[in-house]
Amino acid sequence: MSFVRKSYLPETSPPLLSVGVLGWLKANLFSSVGNTLLSLLGLYMLWVIVPPLIEWALLDAVWQGSGREACLVENAGACWAFVAAKFGQFMYGRYTFEERWRVDLVFLVGALTVGLLMIGRMPGRRYLAVFGLVIYPVLAYFMLTGGAFGLVEVETSLWGGLLLTFVVASVGIVVSLPLGVFLALGRRSKMPVMRTLSVIYIEAWRGVPLITVLFMASVMLPLFLPPGTNFDKLLRVLIGVTLFSSAYMAEVVRGGLQAIPRGQYEAASALGLGYWRTNLLIIMPQALRLVIPGIVNTFIGLFKDTTLVMIVGLFDFLGSVQVNFSDANWATPQTAASGYAFAALVFWIICFGMSRYSMRLESRLNEGTRRA
Amino acid sequence: MSDTPSENLMAIEMTGVNKWFGAFQVLKQIDLSVKRGERIVICGPSGSGKSTLIRCINRLEEHQQGRIIVNGIELNHDLKRIDEVRAEVGMVFQSFNLFPHLTILENCTLAPIWVRKLPRAQAHDVAMNYLERVQIADQAHKFPGQLSGGQQQRVAIARALCMSPEIMLFDEPTSSLDPEMIKEVLDVMIGLAGDGMTMLCVTHEMGFARTVADRVIFMDAGQIVEENAPEEFFNHPQHPRTREFLSQILSH
Numbered sequence: 174m175s176f177v178r179k180s181y182l183p184e185t186s187p188p189l190l191s192v193g194v195l196g197w198l199k200a201n202l203f204s205s206v207g208n209t210l211l212s213l214l215g216l217y218m219l220w221v222i223v224p225p226l227i228e229w230a231l232l233d234a235v236w237q238g239s240g241r242e243a244c245l246v247e248n249a250g251a252c253w254a255f256v257a258a259k260f261g262q263f264m265y266g267r268y269t270f271e272e273r274w275r276v277d278l279v280f281l282v283g284a285l286t287v288g289l290l291m292i293g294r295m296p297g298r299r300y301l302a303v304f305g306l307v308i309y310p311v312l313a314y315f316m317l318t319g320g321a322f323g324l325v326e327v328e329t330s331l332w333g334g335l336l337l338t339f340v341v342a343s344v345g346i347v348v349s350l351p352l353g354v355f356l357a358l359g360r361r362s363k364m365p366v367m368r369t370l371s372v373i374y375i376e377a378w379r380g381v382p383l384i385t386v387l388f389m390a391s392v393m394l395p396l397f398l399p400p401g402t403n404f405d406k407l408l409r410v411l412i413g414v415t416l417f418s419s420a421y422m423a424e425v426v427r428g429g430l431q432a433i434p435r436g437q438y439e440a441a442s443a444l445g446l447g448y449w450r451t452n453l454l455i456i457m458p459q460a461l462r463l464v465i466p467g468i469v470n471t472f473i474g475l476f477k478d479t480t481l482v483m484i485v486g487l488f489d490f491l492g493s494v495q496v497n498f499s500d501a502n503w504a505t506p507q508t509a510a511s512g513y514a515f516a517a518l519v520f521w522i523i524c525f526g527m528s529r530y531s532m533r534l535e536s537r538l539n540e541g542t543r544r545a
Numbered sequence: 546m547s548d549t550p551s552e553n554l555m556a557i558e559m560t561g562v563n564k565w566f567g568a569f570q571v572l573k574q575i576d577l578s579v580k581r582g583e584r585i586v587i588c589g590p591s592g593s594g595k596s597t598l599i600r601c602i603n604r605l606e607e608h609q610q611g612r613i614i615v616n617g618i619e620l621n622h623d624l625k626r627i628d629e630v631r632a633e634v635g636m637v638f639q640s641f642n643l644f645p646h647l648t649i650l651e652n653c654t655l656a657p658i659w660v661r662k663l664p665r666a667q668a669h670d671v672a673m674n675y676l677e678r679v680q681i682a683d684q685a686h687k688f689p690g691q692l693s694g695g696q697q698q699r700v701a702i703a704r705a706l707c708m709s710p711e712i713m714l715f716d717e718p719t720s721s722l723d724p725e726m727i728k729e730v731l732d733v734m735i736g737l738a739g740d741g742m743t744m745l746c747v748t749h750e751m752g753f754a755r756t757v758a759d760r761v762i763f764m765d766a767g768q769i770v771e772e773n774a775p776e777e778f779f780n781h782p783q784h785p786r787t788r789e790f791l792s793q794i795l796s797h
Contacts, residue, residue: 434640434642436638436640436642437642437644439605439636439638439642440636440638440642440643440644441644442603442605442631443603443605443631443634443635443636443705444631444632444655444656444660444704444705444708445628445629445631445632445656445660445708446655446656446659446660447624447628450659450660454655454659455644458646459644459645459646462646
């Protein structure tokens with residue numbers, strides 16, 4: 174039996190039901206009896222939940238008003254007038270009213286820097302990154318605290334709202350990542366002392382709830398310090414949050430390190446690269462790239478955990494919202510629900526933004542670098 | 546061993562080298578001297594210790610007894626000197642081990658820039674020169690993942706050459722390649738041998754051994770069993786284990 178092909182077969186188009194809208198519907202919603210039932214159940218639940226939600230949040234909502242009377246009408250939905258009236262407090266807390274432009278400026282410059290960095294390849298990007306990581310924090314510090322360059326001092330006890338949330342979260346994020354990298358390297362070190370210290374540090378912080386850490390930082394710590402030493406409560410909280418999240422970060426980074434094949438270390442060693450250069454140039458760029466989802470997950474967790482600073486008497490964004498529920502001028506049945514809904518929406522937008530950014534970063538970094 | 550000038554001619558000297566993985570002895574009393582410019586092929590069944598032997602030369606593996614002197618520098622716990630040795634000893638791995646996050650060109654310029662402290666432009670020229678030589682210069686701005694196995698291995702050779710090493714170690718460089726790609730890699734290695742590079746090569750490519758090697762070393766159970774010029778080695782193997790191995794490997 175012998176066979177010799179005379180010519181290669183031409184390509185043909187795929188069956189109709191496997192491509193396009195029909196193909197998608199069939200594959201994703203109605204691929205089997207069970208899936209069809211689940212799809213229908215899902216549609217029914219959307220039908221039950223979405224219309225009343227729209228009614229409450231948009232159609233019946235009260236958008237304007239200067240007091241509770243506006244929101245006490247019959248069948249009133251969300252009381253957005255409350256949110257509008259208290260917006261300043263939600264954003265700045267009790268930050269001195271005349272000085273709020275400083276916060277706005279810091280936010281604006283920060284948003285611009287991050288935004289421009291997101292655009293990707295552009296000239297001077299390196300300098301912008303240096304500005305963002307080195308100059309901006311110093312600038313932000315002086316702008317927010319004041320007391321120098323002719324700026325009025327604003328005590329940190331007055332800070333609050335979204336400002337405080339951003340300060341705690343961004344300091345925590347920026348400092349805990351490098352700390353976490355060092356801890357992860359320490360935990361994998363060949364030196365027993367380094368390794369043991371890293372393990373103790375990581376396990377100790379991970380084994381304690383953040384609330385305990387915050388209590389320790391704000392209530393217990395002053396008891397151990399010599400009387401008269403008074404260092405800023407916000408600073409103590411910042412240190413607590415940063416050390417706490419660096420332990421989590423260390424474990425995420427360690428996961429990435431473990432995924433790097435031994436051959437990478439060997440190739441780097443064989444070229445004469447030492448420990449630090451191997452890690453800095455070869456291992457970390459790959460390991461961090463692998464664990465971007467984990468890193469961002471930790472960032473998002475940290476961002477939401479900042480709401481816990483309420484427990485030690487700092488009023489972050491959520492805290493500022495809650496404090497205003499007790500304002501007699503705005504006591505209505507819808508006040509709390511509206512405030513929480515607004516807080517949830519703001520948190521969601523920020524966290525979703527972070528998650529989208531991390532996905533973009535991943536796909537950009539992975540361009541052409543997928544392992545064969 | 547005497548302090549004669551001949552020691553200067555030696556690229557590598559191993560005397561009485563022993564090594565264990567746990568309780569298992571992988572290298573037993575290895576004595577091996579390699580002259581400058583000498584080309585040596587090491588073969589043997591898997592688990593015979595041949596890879597471990599050449600990995601001891603740049604201390605990817607640590608030997609526990611005996612002495613290893615590379616380029617006049619003894620390998621011991623002095624880490625600084627080991628990095629010095631490693632800069633002079635290039636290595637090519639079975640699994641290429643290119644850095645996947647760097648382009649081909651960056652793979653080649655990284656060590657010259659950071660270890661040799663070459664200016665960027667000069668490192669670039671050196672790298673392009675070697676990439677040209679392994680006929681892959683047109684791929685310089687791609688990433689390793691976009692290249693075939695044979696191309697990746699040629700890049701790995703160029704990357705090692707960019708450090709202008711005195712000695713090149715090859716650890717089964719063609720073992721994970723498709724037959725069609727083996728030749729392109731072997732051609733590069735044969736060219737290199739023609740330039741007088743000191744080479745130690747663990748391989749099962751007996752054709753390569755015949756054309757290029759000055760000496761073929763056969764290892765079994767962690768020791769050197771037979772050592773001879775390629776003609777003699779292939780035509781008149783002495784040790785029964787060598788004969789058995791050659792008949793297995795040359796029978797098809």
